[in-house]
Amino acid sequence: MTNAVLDLLLQRRSVKLLAEPGPTAEQLATILTAAARVPDHKALAPWRFVVFEGAAREKFGAALADILALEEKEPPSSVRLDTERQRLMGAPLSIAVISRVKETPGAPEWEQVLSAGAACQNLVIAASAMGFGCNWVTRWFAYSPGVKAHLGLVDHERIAGFIHIGTAAERQPDRKRPMLAEVVTRYQ
Ligand SMILES: Cc1cc2nc3c(=O)[nH]c(=O)nc-3n(C[C@H](O)[C@H](O)[C@H](O)COP(=O)(O)O)c2cc1C
Secondary structure, rough: OOHHHHHHHHHHOOOOOOOOOOOOOHHHHHHHHHHHHOOOOOOOOEEEEEEEOHHHHHHHHHHHHHHHHHHOOOOEEEEEEEHHHOOOOOOOEEEEEEEEEOOOOOHHHHHHHHHHHHHHHHHHHHHHHHOOOEEOOOOOHHOOOOHHHHOOOOOOOOEEEEEEEEEEEEOOOOOOOOOHHHHHOOOO
């Protein structure tokens, strides 16, 4: 029996080299709608999305370079600063998933953070189902106080990841996957 959803889940892997085209506005709306449709204890929507596309990617790269220069003890090399300036230019579209925990009786922080992770993965699966390549990363800038301030994150907000989306420019070999025997036990 073939099943497209199962095939996708069983074959998905990250694509690091991405090219144009990225999702259209309509596809992006579908991807974000899927990302917002995740299990969510007490329906708090404990996540939000920041979309980077077009010239905004360059603007964010310039901010990354400035923030890095302020946050590093040693002045970063010009090569490193260029890397940061280009950081989002390798994909037509990137989406930052922001975990936003709302203190709520009965909905522990852990569960709200898990829901943000689920939003990340739904986003990846939806974009992959449209035929795009995706890559979910955090890197230094997901944890940088300067970057968080630049993006307007408030208390209880954290970056769950940047999901880069585009057309796969190459297919890398798959990585080793865990054997089920290593990760599955049966309660007896
Ligand atoms: C929360 C999170 C953060 C990640 N951050 C990075 C990162 O900063 N750099 C990186 O190379 N991979 C990062 N990864 C791993 C990649 O997303 C990717 O899953 C992995 O490199 C390849 O596995 P895959 O083909 O199953 O996606 C991260 C994964 C998760 C879940």
